[in-house]
Amino acid sequence: MVDPTSDLGEDVDPDDAPRCGTCGEPVVDAPDHRVLTWVEDDAVRSVHFCDDGCRARWD
């Protein structure tokens, strides 16, 4: 069943979407979406950002 009003695509539920590490907005289908990943304590960590602006403000 496809919801014709949904523009999220790919069965992405906003509640399941990663949150921007800077502004906290859900990162859903954002064309400028950025992801930063690194390894910490033998675990892979990742932070998502809406765009380069949020990425630049995260530190």
Ligand SMILES: [Zn+2]
């Ligand atoms: Zn953001």
